[in-house]
Amino acid sequence: xxxxxxxxxxxxxxxxxxxxxxxxxxxxxxxxxxxxxxxxxxxxxxxxxxxxxxxxxxxxxxxxxxxxxxxxxxxxxxxxxxxxxxxxxxxxxxxxxxxxxxxxxxxxxxxxxxx
Amino acid sequence: xxxxxxxxxxxxxxxxxxxxxxxxxxxxxxxxxxxxxxxxxxxxxxxxxxxxxxxxxxxxxxxxxxxxxxxxxxxxxxxxxxxxxxxxxxxxxxxxxxxxxxxxxxxxxxx
Numbered sequence: 402x403x404x405x406x407x408x409x410x411x412x413x414x415x416x417x418x419x420x421x422x423x424x425x426x427x428x429x430x431x432x433x434x435x436x437x438x439x440x441x442x443x444x445x446x447x448x449x450x451x452x453x454x455x456x457x458x459x460x461x462x463x464x465x466x467x468x469x470x471x472x473x474x475x476x477x478x479x480x481x482x483x484x485x486x487x488x489x490x491x492x493x494x495x496x497x498x499x500x501x502x503x504x505x506x507x508x509x510x511x512x513x514x515x516x
Numbered sequence: 517x518x519x520x521x522x523x524x525x526x527x528x529x530x531x532x533x534x535x536x537x538x539x540x541x542x543x544x545x546x547x548x549x550x551x552x553x554x555x556x557x558x559x560x561x562x563x564x565x566x567x568x569x570x571x572x573x574x575x576x577x578x579x580x581x582x583x584x585x586x587x588x589x590x591x592x593x594x595x596x597x598x599x600x601x602x603x604x605x606x607x608x609x610x611x612x613x614x615x616x617x618x619x620x621x622x623x624x625x626x627x
Contacts, residue, residue: 405559434615444560444603444617459614491559504550505615507559 403428405508407492413514422477422511424492431497433475437488482515518543522618532593537621539604540586548607549587553600594625
């Protein structure tokens with residue numbers, strides 16, 4: 402089954418404790434993205450990756466890091482989480498088609514609480 | 517500043533009562549407009565892509581249309597299973613991965 406998986410699905414942590422949220426897709430997609438979703442603010446892009454070893458900032462990258470060492474994986478790293486990073490996080494992937502855009506497939510989400 | 521505004525924020529309809537959701541945008545050089553459906557506790561699910569003014573796409577009870585400044589998602593004779601949050605997103609000129617999402621419209625269909 403074609404899918405995007407995220408782990409963990411739920412996480413409660415404390416300020417300053419480094420954490421990683423994993424994302425994996427089995428569709429051989431070139432593009433992958435991370436979003437956060439907050440009430441009243443909608444989905445906002447954190448980082449995206451065009452392919453292996455190619456990443457770029459989205460609209461809200463502060464406090465986050467990403468890496469793309471393998472095509473299927475795109476982990477999101479919070480080096481020193483703070484309470485304002487409490488949110489619902491989504492990973493997404495899509496295939497490349499030149500300059501055209503193909504629909505993104507979203508993962509099930511990770512609900513993160515930073516105390 | 518690029519903006520995507522959806523209205524209304526929430527809409528409650530009776531089963532069979534048709535209506536429309538609005539998505540207005542100020543992104544210049546629009547490359548694509550997308551509609552997604554999001555159920556509680558789940559990731560958004562792709563519905564439609566529209567590329568140029570005048571374009572229309574249909575899927576079951578849903579029809580999406582696009583003008584130069586806004587898009588409408590028309591829902592005809594909705595059923596309770598159409599209850600969800602509907603998200604609109606626009607593709608920025610900078611690249612295929614640059615998307616700006618609206619805040620969504622929470623649709624509830626009462627039986």
